Amino acid sequence: MVGLCGSYGAQRRDVEPISAALSRSDADEHFEYGTRDLRGQTIAHSEEGRPATVPGEDTSLVVWGSVYSRERSGGYERRPPGVTVAEFCARAYAEDGVGALTEMNGEFVCVVERPDDGRVRIVTDRLGTQPVYYHAEPGAITFSTSIQALATHPGIETRYVPEYLAEYLGSKTVRGLRTPLSGIERLPPASVSTLDSDAGEVRSERYWQPIHRPENRPFSAFVDQFIDRFLDAMDDRIRDDRRHGLLLSGGSDSRLVLATLDRVTAYGFSDSSGEVETARRVAYLAGVPFTRFDDESGYDRRLLRHNAEVSNFVGWFNEGNAIGVEGTLRREVDALVSGLYADVLFKGWTVPTRRLSTPAGSLPVPTAKTIETREAVLGTRDGSTPPYLPDGAVRRAHDWNLSAGSPIVDHGVTYPSYGALSDHGFWYPLTNETSFDRYSDQQVLPTVYPFLDRRLIDLALRLPTPYALRYNLVDRALARLAPELAAIPHDESGLALSRPRWLHRFATMGAELRSDTGGNAATLRETDWIAEVLEGHRSTIRALPLVEYDAVRETYDAHMAGADHTAALCGLLTLLEMPVTQTVATSVRSSPSSELPIRPDDGTVFTRGD
Structure with missing residues (x-):
């Protein structure tokens, strides 16, 4: 893994075990930071992860993630070429203090240490796109961007909280600041958090929250502004000194990204939907190289192993495809480009x-x-x-x-x-959104997400809800920028993207009724290793609160017989292969109190077997 970790306080923890768990490759760059009572490390893809010192101050600053520009004076100041993210943030901090860090445009978390007053603060971006997990106790606050690395630290005791374990298995995530592990929480989004190691407390102040202020303007005006802001977002993120790889799907979001790129290699992943064939046609028409990744023997088992070890209890193993072909991607490109989150922000996808x-x-x-x-x-x-x-x-x-x-x-x-x-x-914080792709992609290579640009988020909060539901803003933008790409039918509806949205809805519904592929349920039935994994984890399953091994086997057997328990099985398989599950299950098996209630202080108590 790549990521960030640290421990602060007079009784701080040794961060070496966390750092060792974070590092997955000999090519990773390791950087130490902190003085006095703070010690930490970052593991990054390149030298750009190096910490920086604030000019003119005895203050150090480390950033995990990406910052592209700073919002100030009604505009955006782009990070200059050759200036690292930490250097850019340090210069802004020297000018305007911690408030400057709340104006950064990107997906990041920033740790600031001031040895002169012993203060350590952590700044998260607007949506909390780089989650930070922490364990607080009197004398030490220990944190990491990886809950797996943090929770398996030999000095940190934790167990599964039945209430939140059930939520993850049923909902693909645990919402808000909660996690399935006792004593481990997530820092809030859009916040400046001050660590008080003496008290073992974290105090957070929010600097932003999403507020919907729809503007009464023609839809065409939103299309104009969307295109302008999207092009700015792409200009901020695409660097001439990098070889970029685009994760291309059959829809419009990644096509719009492709329409703005001059040099790129496109990649697509085969599945039962045939989406990859649409992606190939799009790449061919755009004149860019395209690599199709077909399922090979052992590929899905490899996905489970690699994705489970980097999971933050968001999503399931079968969603993060890039990590299964990371060798190829790292040889061919320097960074990935993704079209994720346009559905969430601009297409009314989350509106009931x-x-x-x-x-x-x-x-x-x-x-x-x-x-x-x-x-x-x-x-x-x-x-x-x-x-x-x-x-x-x-x-x-x-x-x-x-x-x-x-x-x-x-x-x-x-x-x-x-x-x-x-x-x-659904997207505030972003860990409420259940796509695992982002967490997997960024472990492979630096990955940019133009739809998460602050300017686009602000625009999404001004878009009237009826517009988001009745029209497709991304399709309209693509039809303007690259009408030839918009003319290629969507893989689900079979219609050109320029056709009305209501027509796409009807066509997609008809295609689903005619389809006999079985989707992910059928794919799971064709997998020959699931029963072996469940049997191999028999003792682990028995140690989990609420989960019954016999009921697990019955669920699997029913799925193989034709029922659809894809979600239930994928969530459990991901959980069983997580490093922290092995650690927690071992401690539970050695403890006489493994029958844990969902909520001891509630009148209704559920224990395993109820």
Whole structure:
């Protein structure tokens, strides 16, 4: 892995075990930082991960991630060529203090140490795109961008919290600041956190939160502004001294990225949908090299092993394809470019909508539901519980972690209203969004995400909800910038991207009804190693709270017989292969109190077997 770790306090922990767990390659660059009571390390892909000293001050600063520009004076100041991220942030800090770090445009976390007053602060970006996990105790606060590396430290004791373990297995993530591990929390997004090692506390101040302020303008005006901001975002991120590789899909988001690139190599991954063939056609028309990665013997097993060891309990092993071909990618390119998150921000993907019953099935209607109550928020969440867990365990985890009344607090994150939680809670913080691809990609190579640019996030918060639901902003932008690429049919609907969105909805629905591929469920049935993995982890499964081994085997057998338990099995397989699971399971097996309730202080208690 690459990432950041540190420990602060008079009784700070040795960070070498965390650093060793973070490093996956001999090619990784290692940098130490900190003085006095702070010691830390960064493991980076290149020399750009080197810490920096603030000019004119006895202050050191280390950044993990990427910063492309700084928002100031109504515009954006781009990071100059040849200036590292840490140097850029250090110069801004020298001018305007810690507030300058809250103006940085990128995906990053920054640690600032001032030895003169013994203060250590950690600044997270707006969406918390680089999550930081911490364990606090009197005398030491230890942190890392990898929960696996942190939780397996020999000096840190932790166990699975049944409530949050159930949430991960059922929902692909644990929302907000919570994690499935006792004593380990996540720093909030858009915050400046001060570490108080004497008290063993972390105090965070929020500097931003998403607020929807829709503007009454024609949709075409939003298309104009979107194109301008997207081109600026790409200019910030694409460097002439790098060979870029584009993760190309069959949709419009990565096509739009391709339309702005002069030199790039495109990559696609085969699956049952045939999406890779659309990607090949797009690359051919654009005149760029294209590599198709087909499933090979042992590929999915390799994905499970590699992705589980870098998992932060967000998503499942079968979603991060890049790590399975990292050797090829590292030989051929220096950085990856991804089209992730356009769906989340600009296409109304997370907006609860009304549905219309038709003879062919339920069809979403581009009209948003009004969400104004706690019950309405909970009603939008999928409370499906894997068959090997007690009934209702996932729904109870959501229920117990959402406050009733003001302030609105969901899993430790505060929102101004239930409506705001519904609007933005899927991506604020970004770890609420369940795609594992980003966490896997950045372990392979530096990866840029232009749709996460601050200018585009601001624009998304001004886009009226009806526009997001009725139109496709990305498709419109692509039709302007590269109409020839927009003319290639979408892999799901079979229609050119310039066609109306409602027509795509009907066409996609019809294609799904006609499809007999079986999708991921069928792929999982063709995998010959799952039963062996489950059997090999028999004792581990028995040590997990709430999970019954016999129920796990019944779930697997039912899936092989035709039921669809893809989600339940993928989540469990990812969990079983995580390094922290082996550590925690070993400690539970040696403890007489392995029957842990979901919530000891609640009147309703569920233990394994209920």
